[in-house]
């Protein structure tokens with residue numbers, strides 16, 4: 001399996017997540033590679049984890065870790081004329097395979113973010129997004145996200161987070177409220193997946209896991225139907241998640257396969273085939 005959404009370093013008040021601790025978790029869960037996302041926006045966590053630090057960690061363990069890049073859209077003069085293309089190109093040349101997670105205290109269609117989307121499209125760097133009521137904000141129904149995937153057709157957008165996943169269901173109304181219970185028809189995510197080739201999602205964190213498990217049979221059918229659109233990920237961001245064995249995503253996918261709820265082909269694509277296809281990794 002390839003975990004497309006993982007973290008290491010000092011993020012919160014709890015101890016630093018040492019790369020070796022992540023490797024231990026990966027070995028115990030048969031995860032062969034993990035993409036490490038830097039933290040470069042002040043709204044993301046308590047501390048910063050720079051792209052440079054992530055590159056150093058990945059250089060130590062090149063067979064296990066995949067470096068992602070992150071750029072705060074408010075760099076320099078904080079407008080759309082910032083040379084994002086140049087920054088992203090330099091990180092790409094140093095080995096970064098994705099942009100993420102895109103998680104700043106701006107609206108999803110902010111002009112500064114649009115400059116980043118455009119550069120990532122030209123440089124063929126997929127973007128993993130985090131949306132909630134503070135970061136990369138949107139309306140119910142992913143109105144701004146849809147505007148962006150339509151405008152930047154060459155850019156791969158991978159959604160995630162508590163402002164994104166509740167849109168799997170048609171009945172979500174309140175951005176401040178978590179979404180639980182049976183999924184109803186009419187959700188923006190199934191529609192967007194059907195209409196736009198450049199829209200994807202990762203199943204990481206509580207938001208992704210909840211979206212797939214809140215209505216179990218719907219979740220299995222959703223994975224089978226959109227098996228080309230989903231990536232396995234965890235969003236490990238606390239040492240306690242590893243120490244207390246609280247990361248369910250790999251177990252959930254393997255159990256779904258073992259119980260005959262999803263096909264082998266569906267499992268293989270979500271577990272790592274889509275990552276190999278969409279990102280430039282081996």
Ligand SMILES: [Zn+2]
Pocket residue numbers: 005006007037101235237
């Ligand atoms: Zn994350």
